[in-house]
Amino acid sequence: MNFEQFRAPWWQPGGHVQTIWAALCARQGQTPAWRRERWETPDGDFIDVDFSIHPADTGAPTLVLFHGLEGSSSSHYAKALYQVCAQRGWHLAVPHFRGCSGEPNRLLRAYHSGDSDEVDWILRRLQQGVGGELVAVGVSLGGNALARWAGVQRQAALELVKGAAAVCAPLDLVAGGVHLGRGLNRWLYTPMFMRTLVPKALAKWQQSPGLFDRLRLQRARTLHEFDDVYTGPVHGFRDADDYWSRASAKPLLKQVAVPLLLLNARNDPFVPACSLPTPDEVSAAVQLWQPPHGGHVGFASGAWPAHVHAMPLAVTEWLEQWL
Incomplete structure (x- = not known):
């Protein structure tokens, strides 16, 4: 083929x-x-x-x-x-x-x-x-x-x-992340990821209270919002935009x-x-x-x-x- x-x-x-x-x-x-x-x-x-x-x-x-x-x-x-x-x-x-x-x-x-x-x-x-x-x-x-x-x-x-x-x-990652946060993608796929990502991040907060803004994380509805609160800062990036930009291949x-x-x-x-x-x-x-x-x-x-x-x-x- x-x-x-x-x-x-x-x-x-x-x-x-x-x-x-x-x-x-x-x-x-x-x-x-x-x-x-x-x-x-x-x-x-x-x-x-x-x-x-x-x-x-x-x-x-x-x-x-x-x-x-x-x-x-x-x-x-x-x-x-x-x-x-x-x-x-x-x-x-x-x-x-x-x-x-x-x-x-x-x-x-x-x-x-x-x-x-x-x-x-x-x-x-x-x-x-x-x-x-x-x-x-x-x-x-x-x-x-x-x-x-x-x-x-x-x-x-x-x-x-x-x-x-x-x-x-x-x-x-910038193009992909923005695309996932829009339209049908936001309702079909983003909730699937958030169902496991958010509880895992909240468990990290329990290990270290104050690690990030817990209320902001609980309000997150897109991967950009999640990465802005947790993934970016916890892994050495300034925020989601910095993470997506520097981590792209x-x-x-x-x-x-x-x-x-x-x-x-x-x-x-x-x-x-x-x-x-x-x-x-x-x-x-x-x-x-x-x-x-x-x-x-x-x-x-x-x-x-x-x-x-x-x-x-x-x-x-x-x-x-x-x-």
């Missing part, structure tokens, strides 16, 4: 349907079984990493999946990647960003879209523990963090991974040296098409796939009720050429 021409089934009109159908209705295959490891971080916190347990040779490649906002190894795209990695005989590792594995992390900080230092530490730790080569995939928030890491590391990224892919990443894409695939559907409700990078905004190491359909991490295809394996198959096939 030429994935740049990907088209959803005729009965999935528009980016909203393609996004929601893939997450809630499409076939995902057998439920994966994981082996979990808890890693202590250098700053006294922890993350949980889930490893696939399907048969694979010791020296087979390991695909590292960086999940999206409030995602986990239970996300539909993680389950689909599990099936595809099993078919290819690859190992799969899903490191959970802090607080996303089902247990609150210890520190007041959580995770954010530009956390390239955390990505670097995770990849270096994995490189020491696996027998084969590493490739990496980041989805949505995890995709921006991975792409930003590639831009920050430049040539040094080649020492850790053979190739990387960012799927449906909001590479321009797009300004660093000309510095990328490792083979990097950027896959973005042009009808993604989270990421306006006008914000997507153009060929003159990226380095020669970056390949752009911008199909007309797919929604946000959708890409469901096949007979009713469709499946979500097309994207993982295409992305892993692209990564395989670098191994």
Whole structure:
């Protein structure tokens, strides 16, 4: 399949349907079984990493999946990647960003879209523990963090991974954040994220009363308002605008040296098409796939009720050429 021409089934009109159908209705295959490891971080916190347990040779490649906002190894795209990695005989590792594995992390900080230092530490730790080569995939928030890491590391990224892919990443966080706060997006998707983000942040306030303006957080109805109160200041940014500007991967894409695939559907409700990078905004190491359909991490295809394996198959096939 030429994935740049990907088209959803005729009965999935528009980016909203393609996004929601893939997450809630499409076939995902057998439920994966994981082996979990808890890693202590250098700053006294922890993350949980889930490893696939399907048969694979010791020296087979390991695909590292960086999940999206409030995602986990239970996300539909993680389950689909599990099936595809099993078919290819690859190992799969899903490191959970802090607080996303089902247990609150210890520190007041959580995770954010530009956390390239955390990505670097995770990849270096994995490189020491696996027998084969590493490739990496980041989805949505995890995709921006991975792409930003590639831009920050430049040539040094080649020492850790053979190739990387960012799927449906909001590479321009300002454009994506503003888009999510408007119109139907504000009512469809923002409440879904806020249902878990706000209680987690309030738990941090209980750890450290006065950490932020609690009443402002409770009144927050958009991701900009949430990031302005909590994510930005707690993670070293002035406010939401400073966070979104400095954490975006797009300004660093000309510095990328490792083979990097950027896959973005042009009808993604989270990421306006006008914000997507153009060929003159990226380095020669970056390949752009911008199909007309797919929604946000959708890409469901096949007979009713469709499946979500097309994207993982295409992305892993692209990564395989670098191994």
